[in-house]
Amino acid sequence: DAGVTQSPTHLIKTRGQHVTLRCSPISGHKSVSWYQQVLGQGPQFIFQYYEKEERGRGNFPDRFSARQFPNYSSELNVNALLLGDSALYLCASSPNRAGGFLGNEQYFGPGTRLTVT
Amino acid sequence: ELKVEQNPLFLSMQEGKNYTIYCNYSTTSDRLYWYRQDPGKSLESLFVLLSNGAVKQEGRLMASLDTKARLSTLHITAAVHDLSATYFCAVAITSGTYKYIFGTGTRLKVLA
Structure with missing residues (x-):
């Protein structure tokens, strides 16, 4: 079975631009979470979605938004990009309603490397 | 504010040696996860610990959870080079808005 897929793999944007990152969960998984990992640091939780509803949110500004589609795929949008948004963006999927929060494992995708110049 | 701290941040050890990585967290949670990340790669789930006293083992790695002390440990037995990676613990907060x-x-380097 295919794992979590993310697109694009790499992306270079200029400050002030907008970016959309995409994630397809493992087949049958209904929960998707997004994380930002700055080089040399641990992942920072951004959002968790289940059944198209936001179930969890980390401490990120309103420039960050996400949505989940009926097929459970998800998009992460970032507006007005800053240099500090340069990071690896990871998507994780989980089979259950509460995602990884009730003990079920999360399965991470390969990530999208975003560079803001 | 919830903080999750690991100790040590960097660990260089000889093959065959034992060592323990510590994970302390600052708020009540009974859900603790361990992950491995190789350079330039994504995260691989190692262990899910869901209750006080939980212990799980896989190969040369053993993880435990003490919710009263808000402490989890990842013990490495007879380290081998293939264990070289960065190890993360993670805590889930399920009251109110979910957070993870x-x-x-901990960046581990096992020397031959």
């Missing part, structure tokens, strides 16, 4: 907090990470 990763630790600072």
